[in-house]
Amino acid sequence: MRVVEKSDDALTCVCEVGGTIRTRKGLNLPDSDLTMSAITPKDREDLAWALEHGVDYIALSFVRSADDLRELCELMPLGGAGCPIVAKIETVQAIAHLDEIIEAADVVLVARGDLGVEMDLAEVPLLQKRIVGLCQQAGKPAIVATQMLQSMVDAPTATRAEVSDVANAILDSGDCVMLSAETSVGSYPVESVRMMGRIAEKTEVYLNAKDSGARVDLTRTLRRVTTAVAHGANLLARELEATLVAVWTQTGNTARLLSKTRLHVPVVGLSEDPAVCRRMSMYYGVVPLAVAWQEDEASMLAALDDLLLECRLAKRGDLIVVIAGTRLEKEGATNSLLMHLVGTPPDK
Numbered sequence: 213m214r215v216v217e218k219s220d221d222a223l224t225c226v227c228e229v230g231g232t233i234r235t236r237k238g239l240n241l242p243d244s245d246l247t248m249s250a251i252t253p254k255d256r257e258d259l260a261w262a263l264e265h266g267v268d269y270i271a272l273s274f275v276r277s278a279d280d281l282r283e284l285c286e287l288m289p290l291g292g293a294g295c296p297i298v299a300k301i302e303t304v305q306a307i308a309h310l311d312e313i314i315e316a317a318d319v320v321l322v323a324r325g326d327l328g329v330e331m332d333l334a335e336v337p338l339l340q341k342r343i344v345g346l347c348q349q350a351g352k353p354a355i356v357a358t359q360m361l362q363s364m365v366d367a368p369t370a371t372r373a374e375v376s377d378v379a380n381a382i383l384d385s386g387d388c389v390m391l392s393a394e395t396s397v398g399s400y401p402v403e404s405v406r407m408m409g410r411i412a413e414k415t416e417v418y419l420n421a422k423d424s425g426a427r428v429d430l431t432r433t434l435r436r437v438t439t440a441v442a443h444g445a446n447l448l449a450r451e452l453e454a455t456l457v458a459v460w461t462q463t464g465n466t467a468r469l470l471s472k473t474r475l476h477v478p479v480v481g482l483s484e485d486p487a488v489c490r491r492m493s494m495y496y497g498v499v500p501l502a503v504a505w506q507e508d509e510a511s512m513l514a515a516l517d518d519l520l521l522e523c524r525l526a527k528r529g530d531l532i533v534v535i536a537g538t539r540l541e542k543e544g545a546t547n548s549l550l551m552h553l554v555g556t557p558p559d560k
Contacts, residue, residue, distance in 0.1 A: 242304060242330040249289070250280040259287055262293065268490045271298035271321065276305035278316040279424050286497040288379070296491060298355070301343055302326035302359045310346065318349050319494065325358035342386050348385045351439070352467050353494050356381035358389035361407060365398035370407050378408060385474065387496040420476040438466055445533045446473040448551065455530040455554075456480055458516055460505065464492045466535060480525060482516070499525065510557065512536065517554050528555035 217224035248271060251259075262270060270470060272284050281297055288295060296318035299306075303326070306313060314320055322343050328336045345356035360378050361370045381389050389412065394404040445457050458480045459467045467481035474496070481492040481500040489500035503519055506512040516534065520526040536548045 238326075239330045240326060245305065246276075248351060249283065250274050250276060256287065259284075263288065266487070267295065268487060269296050269298050269319065269494070271285050271300055272403040273300045273323075274303055274306075274326070275299045275301065275313055275317075276303055277309040278312040281313065302330065304330050306333070307339065307552050310343065314343075314346055314350050314352055317352065319353045319355065321355040321357055322386075323358055325355070325392075340381070344381075344384045347387075348472055351472050353387040353468065353471075353496070354385070355390050356384075356386040358392055359388055360391060361394050361404050364394050364400050364404045364407065368400050368403050370404075370453075375407075375411055378411045379415045382412060383419070385472075387471065388494060420475065431494040439469055441535060442466060442469040442473065444549050445470060446475055448549070449475055449477055451531050452531060452533075452551070454533045454551075456520075457533045457535065458482060458520070458533075460512070460536040461488070461492075464488045464495070467492050467498050467500075468495050470535070471498050478525065480520070482519075497508050513552055516552075520554055526554045530554045 213227050215223050215225050242326075248394050251435050270284070275281060281299060284297060298319040298321050299313050299317035300321045300323045301307070301310070301313070302323035311379065320343060322340050324336050324340065327339065331339070337385065344354045360381070361374050363369075363371050363374060372516075378389055389408060391401075391404055391408060395401040398404060401464070441461060442515035445459075448454065449457050454477060456478045457470060457475060459470060460482045461467050462483065462485070463485065464481060467479055470479050479495075479498045481489065481495070481498045482503050483489050483492070483500070484505055486502050486504065492498050492500035501519060501523065503515060505516050513534070521528070526532060530553070532552050532554060534550050
């Protein structure tokens with residue numbers, strides 16, 4: 213629609229592309245630079261409820277700049293430190309401020325639906341690749357969402373083009389692929405999840421066969437020691453054909469950085485905090501497990517062996533890479549890297 217006249221409480225428009233308008237729908241204003249806050253009064257109420265009930269992530273829609281994310285952080289206890297923020301990229305302004313948004317956010321979501329309305333639809337695939345690529349370099353998880361299996365809203369199977377779309381999002385280094393209408397209002401929600409799972413499994417087999425590791429840009433991460441340790445574990449796991457990499461972490465940051473290297477083996481994220489374990493489920497290739505931290509190395513490895521054997525993630529004699537910190541109670545203290553044979557005492 214094109215606005216031809218305005219008043220205090222109404223707009224007069226000319227319809228240029230016909231279609232059905234339903235109630236309670238949002239408005240896209242692609243040619244306007246809005247000055248209103250990205251956070252509405254209802255958002256503030258919803259945020260308070262979400263934090264009270266212990267949600268693991270908070271997502272902000274229609275982010276235009278890092279200022280929107282900072283405004284959200286100010287509304288959260290400890291400046292947002294307790295709950296990671298997902299920035300949804302779906303406006304022209306967000307593309308213009310992409311680097312600063314990625315820097316300020318914990319996770320980035322490529323919201324292709326509104327992005328395709330705000331910008332030329334033909335640009336969306338290229339923007340998706342650009343956004344996911346920048347997140348990969350910055351060590352930030354990227355979610356690709358909207359209309360991935362759209363035909364399964366009404367049909368029990370996906371189209372060939374949709375299958376290719378999901379696979380390409382994973383090949384682009386997306387950490388998560390997300391269903392929307394398929395599971396919220398669709399007629400085949402379970403089938404949609406199964407289909408997406410099958411596509412992901414097949415695509416990951418292909419990625420593992422390529423065995424091409426990725427690298428995080430050290431200049432864009434604050435804890436350079438932690439990042440270097442993650443790269444070292446990646447190289448050791450590939451060179452020595454380790455069964456898995458186990459990461460003891462207080463915040464999940466080391467597991468997140470390691471997931472961006474796209475290892476061909478599982479990354480087992482170990483934490484005492486169940487909330488951290490749930491958040492690590494967002495990270496590509498990470499299997500989160502809750503386990504108590506042990507003060508000495510022998511006890512730590514013994515507890516790890518018992519857990520891996522119990523969960524059937526490894527068997528006795530398997531070679532694994534273990535990442536930890538000499539002072540795990542201190543955030544950002546990951547500085548220890550060792551090789552270990554499962555079921556073998558460390559002095560053997």
